[in-house]
Amino acid sequence: EVQVVxxxxxxxxxxxxxxxxxxxxxxxxxxxxMSWVRQAxxxxxxxxxxxxxxxxQQYYVDSVKGRFTISRDNTKNSLYLHLxxxxxxxxxxxxxxxxxxxxxxxTLVTVSS
Amino acid sequence: QAGLTxxxxxxxxxxxxxxxxCTGNSNNVGHQGxxxxxxxxxxxxxxxxxxxxxxxxxxxxxxxxxxxxxTASLTITGLQPEDEADYYCSAxxxxxNAWVFGGGTKLTVx
Numbered sequence: 001e002v003q004v005v006x007x008x009x010x011x012x013x014x015x016x017x018x019x020x021x022x023x024x025x026x027x028x029x030x031x032x033x034m035s036w037v038r039q040a041x042x043x044x045x046x047x048x049x050x051x052x053x054x055x056x057q058q059y060y061v062d063s064v065k066g067r068f069t070i071s072r073d074n075t076k077n078s079l080y081l082h083l084x085x086x087x088x089x090x091x092x093x094x095x096x097x098x099x100x101x102x103x104x105x106x107t108l109v110t111v112s113s
Numbered sequence: 114q115a116g117l118t119x120x121x122x123x124x125x126x127x128x129x130x131x132x133x134x135c136t137g138n139s140n141n142v143g144h145q146g147x148x149x150x151x152x153x154x155x156x157x158x159x160x161x162x163x164x165x166x167x168x169x170x171x172x173x174x175x176x177x178x179x180x181x182x183x184t185a186s187l188t189i190t191g192l193q194p195e196d197e198a199d200y201y202c203s204a205x206x207x208x209x210n211a212w213v214f215g216g217g218t219k220l221t222v223x
Contacts, residue, residue, distance in 0.1 A: 035212055037212070037214075044199075044201065044214065044215075044216050044217045045150070045158065045201050045203070045214045045217070046214065047203075047211055047212040047213065047214060050210065050211060050212070057210075059209070059210045059211055061211070093157075095157060095158070097158075099148060099203055099212050100148050100160070100163055100164055100205075101160065102160070103150075103157050103158045103159065103160065104157060105157050106157055
């Protein structure tokens, strides 16, 4: 079955950290660039970060540069997003996807005191 | 990072045809066609169309994508109640090495 499954979301205080994980299967994970995309409550989709298929290059939206880190482990068909120095405006459902492929259910990150 | 332009809302009658548009520039939509995503309230996005306008397995033939220059379109024929949803376009931007998204179009089926 073609799928991605995200995990690791939760409630965190401003300034805190989280690590999101994503497991991909059924679509040749290691040959795809992968992305994290987020959706704030009641808002549209926003691309957050990309990583090349071999993990050699990463790209970020300006608002998360220096705070978030995307990484992958192709031996485990897994994608990660380390979120540091979290802000209230980072509150969103975070999706892992090649975008041009399967989308998972997402994982909710809530940043609140 | 600038996004793609989509009309915020479109309303059409049951069984009619809706055409949703998505406008970008030569670095994204004009370079390679966007993907189209459907999202029902409370659910994750679902891929409707690949960048080459092909449909993934299981997507109805009522959905068809096309592109002319910097503008892409998603046409939905024979509108059904279940087509009522938000529709997003997203294109790879070759200058940013990033996916850029449209703001989404809310389709209402009357």
